[in-house]
Amino acid sequence: MMKKLVCALVATVMALGCWGQESEFGMWFKNRTLRVDYHRVGNAEMQSVRLVRYVAKNGQWGGSLTQLIDPMNNGDYRVVVKDAESGKAIYSRTYGSLFSEYCGTDEGKKKMVTYEEVVQVPMPLKAVDIVMETRGKDQEFHTTGMFHFDPKKNKPERRQSRHAKRLQYKGNSNWKVDVAIVAQGYEKEPAKLKSDFERMKNVILSEEPFASRKDDFNIWGIEGDAGAKYGTLGADRYLMTDELFKLHDLLDGVPFDHILILVNNDKYGGGGIYNFYAVSSTNKMSDMVTPHELGHSIGGLADEYVDENLSYTEIYKGEFEPVEPNITSLKDFESKWKDMLPEGTPIPTEPVKDLGKRDCGPLGVYEGAGYQSKGLYRPVTNCMMNHYAHFCPVCQKRLNEVFDLYTR
Numbered sequence: 001m002m003k004k005l006v007c008a009l010v011a012t013v014m015a016l017g018c019w020g021q022e023s024e025f026g027m028w029f030k031n032r033t034l035r036v037d038y039h040r041v042g043n044a045e046m047q048s049v050r051l052v053r054y055v056a057k058n059g060q061w062g063g064s065l066t067q068l069i070d071p072m073n074n075g076d077y078r079v080v081v082k083d084a085e086s087g088k089a090i091y092s093r094t095y096g097s098l099f100s101e102y103c104g105t106d107e108g109k110k111k112m113v114t115y116e117e118v119v120q121v122p123m124p125l126k127a128v129d130i131v132m133e134t135r136g137k138d139q140e141f142h143t144t145g146m147f148h149f150d151p152k153k154n155k156p157e158r159r160q161s162r163h164a165k166r167l168q169y170k171g172n173s174n175w176k177v178d179v180a181i182v183a184q185g186y187e188k189e190p191a192k193l194k195s196d197f198e199r200m201k202n203v204i205l206s207e208e209p210f211a212s213r214k215d216d217f218n219i220w221g222i223e224g225d226a227g228a229k230y231g232t233l234g235a236d237r238y239l240m241t242d243e244l245f246k247l248h249d250l251l252d253g254v255p256f257d258h259i260l261i262l263v264n265n266d267k268y269g270g271g272g273i274y275n276f277y278a279v280s281s282t283n284k285m286s287d288m289v290t291p292h293e294l295g296h297s298i299g300g301l302a303d304e305y306v307d308e309n310l311s312y313t314e315i316y317k318g319e320f321e322p323v324e325p326n327i328t329s330l331k332d333f334e335s336k337w338k339d340m341l342p343e344g345t346p347i348p349t350e351p352v353k354d355l356g357k358r359d360c361g362p363l364g365v366y367e368g369a370g371y372q373s374k375g376l377y378r379p380v381t382n383c384m385m386n387h388y389a390h391f392c393p394v395c396q397k398r399l400n401e402v403f404d405l406y407t408r
């Protein structure tokens with residue numbers, strides 16, 4: 001009896017705690033989405049952001065009602081929504097974009113470009129300032145521009161709500177990780193579309209830690225041309241899209257947190273950028289490529305492999321610790337996986353030869369990561385972020401932390 005009473009009390013306190021956070025959301029926002037379309041203009045030396053339009057999405061807000069301020073210090077960009085009257089930060093998210101990779105190329109040092117970008121924020125009830133920040137060379141965020149939104153004055157555009165298939169539905173999107181699969185190139189193959197949706201759903205949910213967290217995911221399927229192309233930034237296998245506005249039009253009415261573009265093409269390729277989108281093809285390797293790209297786009301994980309021929313290798317040059325959790329320059333290893341290392345682990349650790357194809361090998365500090373053979377270190381010999389082994393313990397830990405942001 002006593003036990004029952006305690007349980008009831010605990011449940012009440014937990015419900016109150018939750019209610020407190022949700023009412024914080026309700027104080028500032030409607031459970032709907034404001035889509036902010038803008039251009040990022042510039043090069044490695046200078047950049048600016050220019051508002052293109054506001055869109056009021058159909059359907060509910062798909063993000064969390066409780067995790068309003070982003071606790072992850074990751075990505076090159078951050079959007080911060082501030083109450084215009086008090087200046088209080090009421091919502092923030094960190095993310096990456098193709099623009100920062102472009103800035104790491106030779107061309108990006110001089111030539112000015114314009115990239116489409118989109119951020120989604122919960123629909124403000126009062127006037128807000130939407131502050132667009134960029135991480136500087138000092139690793140801190142600095143203001144690049146600001147958009148003002150006043151629900152009394154701004155009339156956001158509307159789009160036609162799209163019908164998405166529920167490939168897996170486990171509950172209200174406010175408490176789930178919602179992944180939208182946008183299938184491109186299926187106009188003449190409706191039967192293949194159906195089987196590829198099924199295959200991709202299973203691919204997403206079968207690799208750990210996704211598999212153990214299966215019930216935390218909603219998976220949506222939409223067909224349409226997302227503008228994805230091979231050859232991005234001069235790399236033949238780099239499959240990405242520049243047409244962000246078109247992509248987001250396809251997703252109106254879908255309460256997604258993450259986008260996976262599936263290109264119906266047997267050629268090897270893919271790409272993924274943190275809180276931006278991921279792309280994969282129907283190549284026979286896509287069962288491996290897809291979890292890897294979701295590692296980038298959902299987990300904000302870095303590539304753990306070495307490839308010094310890539311055009312955008314300069315993204316990690318500099319005297320600072322990279323922001324991604326799964327690589328280190330040893331400048332601030334305490335902030336990485338040092339606490340997970342077995343005692344007496346040598347730094348650098350000698351890689352294991354003759355590992356099983358999908359084995360990570362023991363946790364250590366292995367030189368060669370983030371495309372560079374020297375000066376950057378990875379947690380294991382092989383990982384999903386390096387040669388498509390399983391996600392290593394460091395990557396799994398971060399993915400679980402990210403999933404928690406959507407579900408708790």
Ligand SMILES: [Zn+2]
Pocket residue numbers: 292296302303
């Ligand atoms: Zn990668």
Ligand SMILES: [Zn+2]
Pocket residue numbers: 304326379383384385391392393394395
């Ligand atoms: Zn890893």
